[in-house]
Amino acid sequence: MEKVDQIEKVQNNTAGNAGKALTREELKAFFDRYFQVKAFCDAAALRSSMPEDLQLRCREIKAQYEALDLDCITMASCKSIQQLYAQLAELEKALEPYPAQEVVVLETDDEAETEFDNVEDDAIRRNKRRALRLNVAVAVIVLGAVAGVLVLLVPVQWVQNAMGCIYYYGRVGEVDYTEAERWFRKAAEAGYAKAQYNLGMCYDTGHGIKQDYVEAVNWYRKAAVQDHELAQLALGICLEEGRGVEADYAEAVRWYEKSAEQGVPEAQYRMALYYYKSEDEPNHFQKAYRYFKKAAEQDHAQAQCRVGRCKELGLGTERNWVKAEEYYRKAIEKGDSKAQYYLALMLTDSKFSDKDRLEAADLMRKSADSGNSDAQYELGRFYEEGIGVKKSRKEALRWYIKAADRGNKKAQEAWEQLVPPVK
Template sequence: MTTHRLRFPAAVAAMVAMAALPGTVRADARDGAAPAASTRAVADFSKCAKPAWPVEALRREQQGRVTLAYRIGADGSVEESKVTKSSGYPLLDEAARFGLAKCTFKLATVNGKPQSAWMQMQYVWTLEQGANDPASQAAFAQTRAAAEAGDVDAQRKLGEMYQQGKGVARDAAQALAWLTKAAEAGNAEAQFGVASFYLASGSGAVSGADAHQWLLKAAEQGHAMAMVGLSAQYSMGKGVDKDPVQAFAWMRKAADAGVPRAFAGLGWMYQTGQGVEPDPVEAVRMLRRGVELGDQAAVQGLALALNQSHAPRDHEEAVALLLKGAEKGNPVMQTLLGKAYRDGRGATADAAAAAEWFRKAAAQSYAEAQFAYADALEQGAGVRKDDAEALRLYELAARAGWPAALQRMLAVAERGELGRPVDVAAAAMLRSRLGAAGGSR
C-alpha cells in the first residue's frame, strides 16, 4: 500500500492505492497450462490533480477517509465510479470522487493485453494540525479546561475537536456530549452542530425528528444554514410533516441572510410552485443572484431554466453555464451538456462531443448518462459502435431504476437483441419493475 501526501496551504490530503477488487482481473490455469501473467490497475499519482477541498467543508474543518472504487477501461479512462465507504461528509466524498477520476491510470493486463478492471482507492482529508500535533494538544487542553469551567463556546469548540480529531483522538460520543451541552445552553452553532450530527450518514445517530428540534432552535436565533436545513426538512418531510409553505418561508429567510445556496432553492420553488405561486421570471432572478454569489446549484438551476426557454439566445447561455459546471465534474451538467450537443440546442450539433460528455458522467455512475452513452454506443453515434459495452451500461442504468433503461432491457429480453437470447423470465421481471414505477406497457 502506497501513501502520497499532497500539501495544501492550510491542509493535507493523502491518497492510498489499494489492490484491484478480487475477481475483476482473472487468469485461471486450465488443462494444466501455466497461469496467465496479470497486472492490476493502478493510478499514477504523480499525474493526479489534487481534488479541490470544498469551501464549506474546509470552513467547518471537516476531514475524514473515503474509500472509492473506479472501473478502468482498456483505454485507461474511468468507465464507472462509486463511493464504497463514506468519510461521513458527502461534500468530501464527492470532491474526492470527481477529482481522482481525472488521474492517469495504468491499465490492468492479462498476458500483456489491457483489460477492463475495478480498482479501489482511499483519499484522506485531514487538517495539518491533528491529534498528535503539540500545538493542537495544547489548544485542546486549554479548551477542555474552559469547557469544564462552564464556558459555553469552549464546550462547542471542544465537541468539534473531538469530532475532528484535533489535538485528541476522535470520539463521536464525546463530540456529541459536549456539543449537546453547549446546545442546551443556547449556543446556536452548537445546536446546528448537534442537528448535523444526527443527520450525518456516518454518525450512527440518524434521527430527523431529533435534528429538527435543534435546527429550529438554531434557526430561530438567526443561524442561516439551520434555516436551509429546516427548509429541506419541510420540503422532504424528513423528521417533520411535509409543509411546502414552511419550506419556502425558511428558504426565504436564509436567502435574506445571504446564504448563496438558498437562492438556488428559491429558484426551484418559484419554478415548481412549491409553497409559493409559480413565477418563472422571479425564479430566474433568484437563480441569477445565486450564480453571482458563486453557487454551483444555482448555475445548474439557471442552465435548466434557460434550456426550457423558447429563445435560442437563452439556449446558448445555458450551454455556456453547463460547460462551466461540466468541466468541474458535475455529472448532471455533463449529461445536460451532452444532450445539448446531441440535439444541437444552444450549440452546433456534435455527436462526438455529446458522447464524450455522456461518457464522463456515466463514469460517475449517473444513470441518465449511462443510458445516453449506451444509446450512443449502440447507434455508433459519435463513438465506435460497441453492443457489448452498450448492454453493460443499459443494465447499470436499469439497476438504478432509470425508466428508459428498463424499457430498453425489456426489449432486449423480449426480442433477443445486443447479443442476448430471448429471456421470458427476465422480461417478466422487467415488466414488473416498470409497472411498479408506473412505466408498464
C-alpha cells in the same frame, strides 16, 4: 451543508503520510489547546509591566497557531505542532511573574452558559468558560473548519447552529432531530441565515417537528433574502413545485439564478434546464450549455449527461463525439441511467465497432433495469433487431411490455406490431 464527516475524511487522507492518524479525542484535545493558546496570547497583552520581548513572543506564537492548516493539524508526527507546544510551555513559564486579567473568548448569554455547562469532557473541562470553548471546539471539529480561519470571538448563534448540526447528523452520539430543531430555532429566531435554512429543512422533511411546507417556505425565504445560497435553491424548488406556496416558475427561476451565481451546482443545472426549454430566448442552447458545463465541472451527474448530449448533437456548442462520450462516462460512473441510455444509442452508430455494440447492449440493459422506459423500449428493439445481442422475439416482447406498462407509446406500438391483435 452538503454531509461528510471531515474528521474521518482527513484521518483517511493523512494516515499514509503520517504513519498514524490522530484519534477524534486527540483532535478534540488539539482544538481545545488551540483556543487556550489564542486566549492565553491575547490575555498576555493585558498583563501589567510585561516586557516588550515577551509581548512580541506571544504574538509570534499566536500567529504560528493561526497559520496551521488542517493537513498539518491531523498528522500525528507533525513537528510543527510539537515545536509550538514546546515554545508555548517556555512562554507560559516566562509569564508566570506577571499577573493576568480575564479575557472573554466567547460571546454568550446566561442561557447558553447554563446549557453548554451540561456538556462534559472531564479530560479537558476546567470551568464554565472552558466548557463553552469545548463546545465550540467540538462544533469546529465535526463541521470541518480549519484552524487558519478560526476567530477568537464566536457568535452564540454560530454555536447554536453548529450544535443543531451535530444533533441532526449524529456527529457526536446518536442522531436527535428534536434536539437539532431546538438548537436551529434558537439561532434562526435571532436572524442567523444558516440556522433559518436548517430550520426550514426540518419543516420540509418533518425531522424533529411536524412536517409543514408553508413554514418551510417561510424559513427558506428568510434565509434566502440574506443571500444564503442553499435556501435560495430550496425556495426555488418549492416555488417550482408549488409546495407550501402557490406555484410560480418565473419567481423560482429568479431564485435559482441567485443561487447559481453563488456556485450551487443544482441551481446551475436548473437554470440550464430553464434555458434549454426556452425556445423564445435568444441563444437559449448556448446559455443552457454554459450552465450545464458549470454544474458538470462540479461533478453534477445529470449536468455531465446533458453536456454529453449537447456535445453529441452540437446544441449550444461544437459537435464533438469524443467529448460527448467522455462526459457520458463521467455521469455513468455516478450511476446516471440517462447517460447509460444516451451512450448506448451513440455506440450503435455505424462509426463504432461490433465490440462497441456489445457494450451498447450492456449499457442499455443497465439503464432499463433502473426503470428507464425509453431504455426498456430500446432494449426490446435491440433484441428484435439483434443489436449487440442474439435476436429474440420473446425477449423483445418482454421489454416492450415493461416499457408500455410505464406509458411508453413507442413500446406500445412496437408490441402491437410484434403481436397483432386477433380479429
